[in-house]
Amino acid sequence: MxxxxxxxxxxxxxxxxxxxxxxxxxxxxxxxxxxxxxxxxxxxxxxxxxxxxxxxxxxxxxxxxxxxxxxxxxxxxxxxxxxxxxxxxxxxxxxxxxxxxxxxxxxxxxxxxPEISVYDLPYAFHxxxxxxxxxxxxxxxxxxxxxxxxxxxxxxxxxSGFKQMSNRLRPIQKLEDLKNLSMRIMPSDILAEQFSILGAYPKEYDFNAVFHELQKGSFDGQENTLTNITSKNFYSLQDYLTISNHGYLxxxxxxxxxxxxxxxxxxxxxxxxxxxxxxxxxxxLTEKLNENTLQEIEQCQCIELHHLSDEDKILWEEKFEPLYDYYIEKYGDELIKELPKFKSKT
Structure with a gap:
């Protein structure tokens, strides 16, 4: 040794x-x-x-x-x-x-x-x-x-699972509902663009600061997995939660x-x-915990819950397509081609 x-x-x-x-x-x-x-x-x-x-x-x-x-x-x-x-x-x-x-x-x-942000692309994985x-x-x-x-x-x-969106101002049922909301993000140009193209305002904060900043009203909402949202008690400071499964964490x-x-x-x-x-x-374990956490949230009725329909998800995915062009312009298409959604088409 x-x-x-x-x-x-x-x-x-x-x-x-x-x-x-x-x-x-x-x-x-x-x-x-x-x-x-x-x-x-x-x-x-x-x-x-x-x-x-x-x-x-x-x-x-x-x-x-x-x-x-x-x-x-x-x-x-x-x-x-x-x-x-x-x-x-x-x-x-x-x-x-x-x-x-x-x-x-x-x-x-x-x-x-920087090109590792391929993981952040919305609906890159299903x-x-x-x-x-x-x-x-x-x-x-x-x-x-x-x-x-x-x-x-x-x-x-x-x-950690797939991310959901919460906020304190209004239900996010359509893409237009994100307009003018300030949303906390992790450091990623893809995540910043994700909200910017919808007219929202991305704000970067460390994870350990999110609860405190939500209390202060520094931003309106955030995206995260259900287990992170509940373990850090974010949902107690938010009024609306949308099950969108829009991005992997x-x-x-x-x-x-x-x-x-x-x-x-x-x-x-x-x-x-x-x-x-x-x-x-x-x-x-991740799949089981996220399923159980969703059931607990539904039962507690402590936050207004909205599920995107399959039709909604298709619309959201189409709206986010420019992000793929943005990624290719900056980092090339080498990794994009390996994503399951594109590889299955070749």
Missing amino acids: KRGFGIIILFFLFTIPLTLLVSGQSKYPFDYEQLSEDERLVIRFSHVVGEDTPKGMAARKFAELLKERSNGYIEVQVFSNGTLYKDGEEMNALSRGDVQVIAPAISKLTEYV SLEEVHTFTEGVAGQKLTERLREFNLYALGIWD GYFVLFNLDFWNSLDEDVKQLITDTYLEVQEWEWE
Whole structure:
């Protein structure tokens, strides 16, 4: 291993491979939990959403499984709700090595790889399965390779789901209802254009500031997934919610690349295998939690709810077509061609 363990620990490492220790096949299992923090492999994982969201629950499961499977040698310390670093601070903390893993919304990565905003295009995906296929295909590989240029290693993608729109002034039933509304967005030129072409006013705020700014009346509404809207209690400050499913929200799980490269191969393999198992679990969990959350909102009658019809969605999708031209003009059509909605036509 890369870290000093003392004479006794080195003996075990040279005589008993980690793969045997974690699989339980060793005749002499060693309890690494007895070691100090400096002697274990400590991985600090910071994220900004609630613990009961898909990302929050997956981060905890990832930590629990790695601790169990490494007999306590790998300790993932999870800091949720922006308690360690706020929304706008995480990337710098990862770059400095103050944390080793974060899971930012993909929109936050447009500062580094602008063309990653392909994920923000409205109605680019019609199911989470389409997102996963795109990410695991040629387009996703190209984007994650670009992230390496910024010392970022993408282990995979976690879902939050599809975004809905809420606001405090009027029901959003037609596209015209968005006119003159101020809407909070994440940092993405595509998201800014999305609202601008409808006559709305996009305003960029960090996620951890949204509730406070809604209280102040800094903007009228916002877009987010149902689990984020409820876990942060945004709906208590909004009067109208439209189930539009107009855009995908997900997270790349990112390691500091230098830190990742410093790990032994057996440790990398254990982390990767465990992550992939958690990723499958998280994908299923996301769909269930968003379905359950919608039912709870419908039952509580605490916000006026509107569902876009299939006809409405077609109209919305047509209205957003200029955004695809805008994207192509700035970043080319290489990634656009890989979107399921266009690939199925070729």
